[in-house]
Amino acid sequence: MCGITARVGTDDSLDALLASLKNLEYRGYDSAGIAVQNGTGIKVSKHEGEVAQLESQLTSGDVFGEVGIGHTRWSTHGPPTNENAHPHTGCQGRVAAVHNGIIDNYTTLREGLQSRGHEFTSDTDTEVIPHLVEERLADGMAPEAAFRETVAQLDGSYAIAIIIDDDPTVYATRNGSPLVIGVGETANYLASDVPAFLEFTDQVIYLEDDDIAVITPDDYRISDGNGSWVPRPVETVDWDPEDAEKGKYDHYMLKEIHEQPTSLRQTLHGRIDGDDVILEEFPPGTFEGITRVQFVACGTSYHAAMYGEGLLSEWGVDANSFIASEYAAYPAPVDENTLVIGVTQSGETADTLEALQRARDRGARTLALTNVIGSTAARTCDDALFIRAGPEIGVAATKTFSSQVATLVLLGERLVRDVTGEPTDEHSQRLAALESLPGDVETVIENSQAAAVSRRCLGDTGHFFVGRGSAYSVALEGALKFKEITYEHAEGFAAGELKHGPLALVTPETPIFAIGTGRHQNRLESNVREIQTRGAPVIAVAPRTDSELADTADEFLPVPATHSALVAILANVQLQLVAYHAANEMDRSIDKPRNLAKSVTVE
Numbered sequence: 001m002c003g004i005t006a007r008v009g010t011d012d013s014l015d016a017l018l019a020s021l022k023n024l025e026y027r028g029y030d031s032a033g034i035a036v037q038n039g040t041g042i043k044v045s046k047h048e049g050e051v052a053q054l055e056s057q058l059t060s061g062d063v064f065g066e067v068g069i070g071h072t073r074w075s076t077h078g079p080p081t082n083e084n085a086h087p088h089t090g091c092q093g094r095v096a097a098v099h100n101g102i103i104d105n106y107t108t109l110r111e112g113l114q115s116r117g118h119e120f121t122s123d124t125d126t127e128v129i130p131h132l133v134e135e136r137l138a139d140g141m142a143p144e145a146a147f148r149e150t151v152a153q154l155d156g157s158y159a160i161a162i163i164i165d166d167d168p169t170v171y172a173t174r175n176g177s178p179l180v181i182g183v184g185e186t187a188n189y190l191a192s193d194v195p196a197f198l199e200f201t202d203q204v205i206y207l208e209d210d211d212i213a214v215i216t217p218d219d220y221r222i223s224d225g226n227g228s229w230v231p232r233p234v235e236t237v238d239w240d241p242e243d244a245e246k247g248k249y250d251h252y253m254l255k256e257i258h259e260q261p262t263s264l265r266q267t268l269h270g271r272i273d274g275d276d277v278i279l280e281e282f283p284p285g286t287f288e289g290i291t292r293v294q295f296v297a298c299g300t301s302y303h304a305a306m307y308g309e310g311l312l313s314e315w316g317v318d319a320n321s322f323i324a325s326e327y328a329a330y331p332a333p334v335d336e337n338t339l340v341i342g343v344t345q346s347g348e349t350a351d352t353l354e355a356l357q358r359a360r361d362r363g364a365r366t367l368a369l370t371n372v373i374g375s376t377a378a379r380t381c382d383d384a385l386f387i388r389a390g391p392e393i394g395v396a397a398t399k400t401f402s403s404q405v406a407t408l409v410l411l412g413e414r415l416v417r418d419v420t421g422e423p424t425d426e427h428s429q430r431l432a433a434l435e436s437l438p439g440d441v442e443t444v445i446e447n448s449q450a451a452a453v454s455r456r457c458l459g460d461t462g463h464f465f466v467g468r469g470s471a472y473s474v475a476l477e478g479a480l481k482f483k484e485i486t487y488e489h490a491e492g493f494a495a496g497e498l499k500h501g502p503l504a505l506v507t508p509e510t511p512i513f514a515i516g517t518g519r520h521q522n523r524l525e526s527n528v529r530e531i532q533t534r535g536a537p538v539i540a541v542a543p544r545t546d547s548e549l550a551d552t553a554d555e556f557l558p559v560p561a562t563h564s565a566l567v568a569i570l571a572n573v574q575l576q577l578v579a580y581h582a583a584n585e586m587d588r589s590i591d592k593p594r595n596l597a598k599s600v601t602v603e
C-alpha cells in the first residue's frame with residue numbers, strides 16, 4: 001500500500017515529483033519522500049506525515065536533480081517514522097529505491113546482506129533492494145543487469161523504481177502491484193497510477209508483471225524477465241486533468257458525490273438501446289452455459305456485490321456474494337460453469353485478487369468489474385467490464401459505488417438473458433429508469449436536506465441504518481460511509497433483524513436511518529414504529545411518493561420515485577451527503593480518514 005512515482009528529464013524534477021506525490025496521497029499518507037540525482041550523487045529527503053510536511057523541509061534549494069523518484073507510504077513493515085519513509089538507500093548511498101508491496105523473503109535477504117557487512121537503517125522490507133543493487137554494481141555489473149539480478153531474487157508483490165548516482169535513468173519493475181509509464185514531450189514519468197502525472201502527460205503505458213522498464217529523458221525500453229524486448233502499447237488517457245483535481249469543492253469526496261450524474265452518464269453511455277443492453281465486450285450468448293454466479297469483493301464494493309446478488313437471485317439466476325477475504329479462507333464450490341465476478345473499484349485490492357485467483361485455480365470463469373483499465377484484476381481475469389466512473393481520489397468510495405451498481409444492472413440483464421433465455425419481466429421499465437438515473441441523482445443532490453439532518457446526528461452515541469432487500473446493502477453502505485469519515489459508531493442492519501438483538505442498542509441517542517424502496521413497505525413501517533417506541537428518532541430515506549413513511553418518520557430525506565430496483569442507489573446518495581456533512585461539522589480528515597487508504601494492496 002503506497003504510491004510511487006518517478007521523473008526523468010533534462011531540467012529539475014523536484015516540483016513535478018512533489019505534484020505527483022500529492023496526486024498519489026490517496027494511496028497512503030503516513031510518510032513521504034523523494035530522492036534526486038544531478039550527477040553529483042543522490043540526495044534524499046523524507047519525512048513522516050503528509051507530502052506537505054516533506055515539501056516544507058525542501059525550501060533551501062539544495063535538493064534538485066533531473067532524475068528522481070518519490071514515494072508516499074502506508075505502513076506495512078515498520079511504523080511510520082522518518083527512518084522507515086522511502087526512498088531507501090544502500091550503505092554507499094549509490095542507489096535509492098521506492099517500493100509498493102511486500103517482499104516476502106526480505107528477512108532471508110537482509111540476514112544474508114548483514115552477514116556480508118551491510119548495515120540497515122530502517123525496519124522496512126524495501127531496504128534490501130538498494131543494498132542488493134549496490135552489491136552487484138560493486139561486482140562490476142552494469143546498472144540494468146544489477147537491477148535485473150536483484151529483482152530475480154525477490155519474492156512477493158511489488159512495484160519498484162530505483163535511481164543510481166551517476167546514471168540519468170530510472171529502472172523499474174512490477175509484480176502484482178500497479179505501475180504505469182507516462183510518456184512526455186520533454187520528460188518521462190512513472191507512477192503507481194495515472195493521476196500522478198496526468199497534468200504532465202496523457203500518454204501512458206501500463207506495465208505488465210515482470211516487465212523491466214529502463215526510462216531515460218527521451219526514451220524508454222521495456223523487456224521481460226529474460227531480457228527480451230516486449231512491445232507495450234502507448235494509450236491515450238481521456239481523463240481531463242481537472243478530473244483528478246478537487247476543483248471548487250472543499251473535499252474530493254464532495255466533488256465526487258456531485259460528479260455522480262456525470263459519471264453515471266459515462267457508465268451508461270451507449271450501453272442501452274431501447275429494450276436492449278449493449279455491452280460491447282459481452283455480445284448476446286457470451287454467458288451461455290453459466291449456471292452459477294458468485295461475487296467477491298470488499299467494503300463498499302462488497303455492498304455493490306450484494307446489490308448484484310439480489311438482482312440476479314430475483315431474476316432466477318443462482319447468485320451469491322462473498323466478502324473476498326472470507327472467500328479466500330472458505331472458498332465456495334465452483335465448476336467451469338461458474339462465473340466469479342470480482343467487484344473492485346481499483347482492481348488492485350489484494351483480498352479480491354486472491355479470491356479471484358482461488359476461483360480461477362479451481363476452474364471457474366472470472367470477470368473483473370472495475371474502474372481501472374490496466375488494473376491487475378482487469379488483466380488477470382478472463383473478462384473485464386469497466387464501470388467508467390473516472391478517477392476517484394477520496395478514500396471513501398462514492399461515485400464508483402453508483403457506477404458499480406448501474407453496471408451490475410446492465411450486466412445482470414445480459415446474464416439473465418443468456419442464462420435463462422429470457423429477458424426479465426419489467427426489464428424495459430428498469431432500463432428506462434436506469435437511463436433516467438443520472439437525472440434523478442442530480443435531483444437528489446440539488447434538493448438534499450442532508451446537511452441539516454446531519455447536524456442533528458452530532459453528539460449521538462450510535463447511528464443505525466436499516467433496510468430490506470436492495471435497501472439492506474445500502475444500509476450497510478450508509479453505515480460504512482458514516483463510520484469511516486466521522487469516526488462515530490455506525491452500523492447497518494437488515495430491518496427484520498432489529499428485533500433479534502440490535503433493538504437492545506436503540507435509545508433516544510441513536511438516530512436510525514430507515515431506507516425505503518417502495519417494496520416491503522408495510523414491514524419497514526412496522527420496524528419504524530418498533531424503533532420509535534424505544535424513543536429513537538427515525539430519518540426516513542425513501543421515494544417522495546411514500547407518504548406513509550414520510551408522515552411516520554421524524555425527518556424525511558426524499559428521493560425521486562423510480563423503479564424499485566434503483567431507489568436504493570438514490571437513497572445512498574442522500575446517505576453519502578449525510579456522512580459528508582456530519583464529518584465536515586466534526587472537522588474530520590474527510591478525504592484521508594485515519595488508518596485507511598484508497599487502494600488496499602495487502603491481505
Ligand code: F6R
Binds near residue numbers: 299301345349
Ligand atoms: C470504503 C471503501 C472501501 C473499498 C474497499 C475495496 O469507502 O472505499 O471499503 O470499497 O477497500 O476497494 P476496491 O473497490 O478498490 O476493491
